[in-house]
Amino acid sequence: MADPTYDEAIRRIRRMHWLHYPIQAAVMAAFVLAASRRTAGSGTVNPQLATWPALLLLGGLLLLVGVLVYLVSSQIKPNLRRPATENLRLYQSRIFLRNSLLGLTGLPPLVTFTITKSPIDLVFFGCLLLTLCAVMAPSAKTYQRWLIG
Known part of the structure; x- marks a missing residue:
């Protein structure tokens, strides 16, 4: 498979892969931040208790x-x-x-950040997605294994 169109297709798939995680992270962050404003209002005495129904719904979804x-x-x-x-x-x-x-696995630390406001959760979210992106990067070898497997 030393075809130039094949090599270009593999490069295009790799570019799509590397762009997918940051775009999905931005979309998830936007949704979680928008949802966090609606779940526990500023008048709530204990926002952690007020958000548990929304978290259960999110977990089920x-x-x-x-x-x-x-x-x-x-x-x-x-x-x-x-x-x-x-x-x-x-x-x-x-x-x-x-x-x-796999990008959805970053949702729990992101939701935890909205509740605890701990920057460690954001660091974990970023590291998790970066690790997934690096480990699961497609290549010509993985394509060939999928093709014959």
């Missing part, structure tokens, strides 16, 4: 979305009889779904 994304991702399988461009497009879709699912 997170679990539901995670299961749905995993089920869709597991159905994306390669076929050597397909054209190479089609398999690359399917691989890109699978990477996008996997990144979306």
Whole structure:
């Protein structure tokens, strides 16, 4: 697979991968900050107790979305009889779904930050997403393993 279009497609998938996590982190942060303003108002005596119903709902939704994304991702399988461009497009879709699912693991520290206001939670959130991004980076080798696996 020393084709220049193949190499360009792998580079495009890698760029998409590296952009996915910061964009998803920004979207999650915006949603969590917007939701935190609505859950515990300034008049609440104990904001930690007032936010538990919203956190339970968020946890349930997170679990539901995670299961749905995993089920869709597991159905994306390669076929050597397909054209190479089609398999690359399917691989890109699978990477996008996997990144979306793994990016959701950063939601609990982000929600914890809105409750505790501890900067350690933000540092953990950033380190978690950076580690996931580095460890799960796609390559030509991982694509070939997915293709024959």
